[in-house]
Amino acid sequence: MAYSVTIGGCTRSFGDLKILLAKATPARSGDALAGIAAENEEERALAKMALAEVPLVRFLEELLIPYEQDEVTRLIVDTHDAQAFAAIRGLTVGEFREWLLDPATDIETMTRIAPGITPEMAAAVSKLMRNQDLILAAQKCRVVTRFRNTLGLPGRLSVRLQPNHPTDDVRGIAASMLEGLLYGCGDAVIGVNPASDSLQAVTRLLEMMNAFRERYDVPTQTCVLAHVTNTLRAMERGAPVDLVFQSIGGTEKTNRSFGVSRKLLEEARAAALELKRGTVGDNVMYFETGQGSALSAGAHEGVDQQTCEARAYAVARHLKPLLVNSVVGFIGPEYLLDGKQIIRAGLEDHFCGKLLGLPMGCDVCYTNHAEADQDDMDTLLTLLAVAGVNFVMGVPGADDVMLNYQSTSFHDALYARSALGLRRAPEFEAWLERVGIADSRGDLLGTGAERKLLPGASEWLG
Amino acid sequence: MWARLREFTPARIGLGRVGGSLPTRGLLDFELAHARARDAVRARFDAAALAYELRVTGFGEVLVVSSQARDRMEYLLRPDLGRALDAESREKLKESRGDGCELAVVIADGLSAVAPKRHAVPLLREFLTALGSNRDKVTVVVANRGRVALGDEIGELLGAEAVVVLIGERPGLSSPDSLGVYLTWAPRVGRTDAERNCISNVRPEGLRYAAAALRLAYLLGEARRLKLSGVGLKDDSEGEGKASERRLAKDD
Numbered sequence: 027m028a029y030s031v032t033i034g035g036c037t038r039s040f041g042d043l044k045i046l047l048a049k050a051t052p053a054r055s056g057d058a059l060a061g062i063a064a065e066n067e068e069e070r071a072l073a074k075m076a077l078a079e080v081p082l083v084r085f086l087e088e089l090l091i092p093y094e095q096d097e098v099t100r101l102i103v104d105t106h107d108a109q110a111f112a113a114i115r116g117l118t119v120g121e122f123r124e125w126l127l128d129p130a131t132d133i134e135t136m137t138r139i140a141p142g143i144t145p146e147m148a149a150a151v152s153k154l155m156r157n158q159d160l161i162l163a164a165q166k167c168r169v170v171t172r173f174r175n176t177l178g179l180p181g182r183l184s185v186r187l188q189p190n191h192p193t194d195d196v197r198g199i200a201a202s203m204l205e206g207l208l209y210g211c212g213d214a215v216i217g218v219n220p221a222s223d224s225l226q227a228v229t230r231l232l233e234m235m236n237a238f239r240e241r242y243d244v245p246t247q248t249c250v251l252a253h254v255t256n257t258l259r260a261m262e263r264g265a266p267v268d269l270v271f272q273s274i275g276g277t278e279k280t281n282r283s284f285g286v287s288r289k290l291l292e293e294a295r296a297a298a299l300e301l302k303r304g305t306v307g308d309n310v311m312y313f314e315t316g317q318g319s320a321l322s323a324g325a326h327e328g329v330d331q332q333t334c335e336a337r338a339y340a341v342a343r344h345l346k347p348l349l350v351n352s353v354v355g356f357i358g359p360e361y362l363l364d365g366k367q368i369i370r371a372g373l374e375d376h377f378c379g380k381l382l383g384l385p386m387g388c389d390v391c392y393t394n395h396a397e398a399d400q401d402d403m404d405t406l407l408t409l410l411a412v413a414g415v416n417f418v419m420g421v422p423g424a425d426d427v428m429l430n431y432q433s434t435s436f437h438d439a440l441y442a443r444s445a446l447g448l449r450r451a452p453e454f455e456a457w458l459e460r461v462g463i464a465d466s467r468g469d470l471l472g473t474g475a476e477r478k479l480l481p482g483a484s485e486w487l488g
Numbered sequence: 489m490w491a492r493l494r495e496f497t498p499a500r501i502g503l504g505r506v507g508g509s510l511p512t513r514g515l516l517d518f519e520l521a522h523a524r525a526r527d528a529v530r531a532r533f534d535a536a537a538l539a540y541e542l543r544v545t546g547f548g549e550v551l552v553v554s555s556q557a558r559d560r561m562e563y564l565l566r567p568d569l570g571r572a573l574d575a576e577s578r579e580k581l582k583e584s585r586g587d588g589c590e591l592a593v594v595i596a597d598g599l600s601a602v603a604p605k606r607h608a609v610p611l612l613r614e615f616l617t618a619l620g621s622n623r624d625k626v627t628v629v630v631a632n633r634g635r636v637a638l639g640d641e642i643g644e645l646l647g648a649e650a651v652v653v654l655i656g657e658r659p660g661l662s663s664p665d666s667l668g669v670y671l672t673w674a675p676r677v678g679r680t681d682a683e684r685n686c687i688s689n690v691r692p693e694g695l696r697y698a699a700a701a702l703r704l705a706y707l708l709g710e711a712r713r714l715k716l717s718g719v720g721l722k723d724d725s726e727g728e729g730k731a732s733e734r735r736l737a738k739d740d
Contacts, residue, residue, distance in 0.1 A: 055565055058565075059565065059566065059567075059568075189499070190499070191497050191499065192498065192689070192694070195496060195497065197496040197497075198496040198497030198498075198499065199497075200496075201493040201494075201496045201497050201499075201501055202497060202499050202501055204493070205490075205493070205501045205502070209505075219735065251735075273735060314735070353735065356735065358564075358658075359564050359565065360564060360565050360566070360567055363565070393658060394522070394525035394526060394528070394529055394658070394659045394660070394661070394664075395529045395564055395599050395658060395659070399522065400518070400519075400522070421499075422499040422500045422501045422503075423499070423500020423501070423503055423510075423514065423518065424500075424518070425499070425500050425518070425521070425660075425661040425662060426660075427497070427498045427499050427500075427660065427661075427662050427663075429735065430657070430658050430659065430660030430661070430663065430666075431658075431660070432522075432661060435500075435510075437503075437505060437508060437509060437510050440505070440507075440508025440509075441508055441509065443508070444507070444508050470508075476489060477489075480489065487493065487496070
């Protein structure tokens with residue numbers, strides 16, 4: 027079906043919904059690379075006008091990728107909650123934006139309708155929203171998840187402690203873990219990206235991180251971000267797996283390029299649930315996503331990268347994750363060129379994920395071949411913290427020496443807490459006070475804390 | 489205490505803090521490192537000078553070619569153009585094909601022109617030593633604005649049994665000059681990344697020339713024996729492949 031808009035007697039048509047969504051997307055290099063972006067600013071503006079008139083129900087009728095062809099589409103269609111959708115069923119995309127911004131739409135309403143929103147509806151409305159709209163609407167979404175602590179409560183910001191090392195050196199990783207904890211980071215997860223994806227290396231890290239966490243009795247979870255098949259094998263061998271990690275995308279073909287399917291992810295989740303390692307909840311999955319991954323795999327099926335990204339959240343939602351983060355600036359300038367595009371994409375991803383009911387975090391980050399710098403990251407971190415992001419990364423000095431990109435640092439987390447009064451997960455906060463790292467308000471106590479923690483780490487740090 | 493812990497990792501630990509903020513020294517050190525990494529991405533690749541250096545070092549005739557990306561920005565934004573030769577380069581390679589060669593070595597700027605400039609010649613020297621006898625049958629090509637897959641077309645046009653691409657990797661803050669090495673057996677246009685073997689982070693502070701050369705010679709020997717490269721030819725040693733590429737997408 028074609029979509030059109032008439033302005034001053036001139037009519038502009040767009041061939042189908044997929045084309046319309048791509049043309050209505052705020053400018054970004056990835057859609058231009060795919061050859062699906064608006065030809066000029068006027069066409070983009072007109073596409074937004076046409077998109078604003080599309081009824082939300084249309085997204086249930088016109089599927090972007092055929093049902094028979096794609097298991098992500100099947101998941102979206104088969105799990106759609108018509109009852110939850112009823113409250114917004116009569117709206118167009120443009121009216122949906124206004125409904126989201128209406129003060130009468132509160133947290134309870136948003137929680138109730140989440141299962142009735144499809145990724146395509148979320149992506150569509152986000153394309154009509156300004157950055158401030160994305161922030162304001164996201165503030166109304168509350169997604170709380172639990173494993174060994176409680177994440178996503180109001181007024182809280184958690185941090186994934188990311189102690190990566192170029193050769194997976196156990197002492198090097200332990201040193202970064204120790205410092206991260208002393209900075210009050212790690213309540214979202216202590217999660218390391220292994221340089222080597224061999225089962226042996228993954229198991230060694232799992233055991234070290236688990237022993238480290240147990241030594242200090244930290245109320246958090248650990249994770250080695252290996253491929254799900256390796257995590258499954260590690261579980262079979264009895265390794266201490268808290269969370270199952272996997273990168274996922276928004277089309278079946280993308281997921282195939284990652285070596286995963288819905289069935290494999292379900293299997294891994296079942297295996298992790300069986301271990302019953304969570305103490306306050308059973309959200310056992312950790313997913314990473316990012317705009318451009320589908321195009322990079324030649325698997326975008328003509329769908330714009332932001333809509334592909336939102337579709338990845340449908341895969342995540344189905345598996346009740348503890349954490350989902352968009353690794354927004356990691357993928358490179360051919361998908362998101364500069365600070366402006368990265369900032370916009372970070373806000374879109376956070377909003378779309380939250381709207382769909384996901385515990386969204388964000389790896390506020392950039393690579394050295396993108397047109398971005400620390401100032402852009404400060405801006406995005408601040409905006410996301412205002413929007414209520416569940417968690418961000420904590421990398422020593424913001425420099426990931428293994429993955430070769432810049433993320434947010436331990437210091438950056440302290441900045442966000444200080445500027446906006448955001449606290450850590452309550453269980454973790456209590457632990458920091460108990461071991462003498464922070465006071466009852468969550469402020470770091472300063473020197474001396476390391477002397478209390480260091481002796482316990484002698485097994486790894488000598 | 490942090491001085492000792494810093495021996496275990498190149499990560500930026502022990503920077504200290506002023507309240508929650510970074511002390512001035514740490515802030516400025518970071519900015520210098522970022523400036524160097526940015527300069528590495530933008531640096532001009534002097535292909536002719538590198539070709540000359542290779543020639544005088546004894547690598548015989550060295551061809552200089554270019555991809556279809558016309559400048560640095562186009563190279564960054566259009567990976568597809570960086571994977572295809574321009575018309576002139578295509579003709580040049582066809583003419584020099586001769587009887588084919590056993591091995592084509594392609595040296596490309598990639599995302600850091602600094603990396604091949606610093607490390608390509610010393611690595612190649614070590615590699616040819618490790619290879620032993622067969623050095624006459626190696627053809628070296630220097631490529632402007634090339635991505636890894638450009639080697640497929642070059643290898644195919646030269647009728648090479650295998651192609652080795654030495655290319656500047658995505659520069660890290662602490663490693664603006666790290667070189668990546670990719671081996672592809674029976675190169676031809678359309679080969680996938682699953683059909684390649686990768687050795688990453690070649691530089692004196694990372695994987696040293698001699699170790700990288702030995703591993704490459706081993707992989708080439710195995711590729712020749714099995715008549716394939718990629719996932720079917722797994723390196724026994726740990727740490728093969730690039731973690732960044734496993735994370736979300738390829739960046740070559």
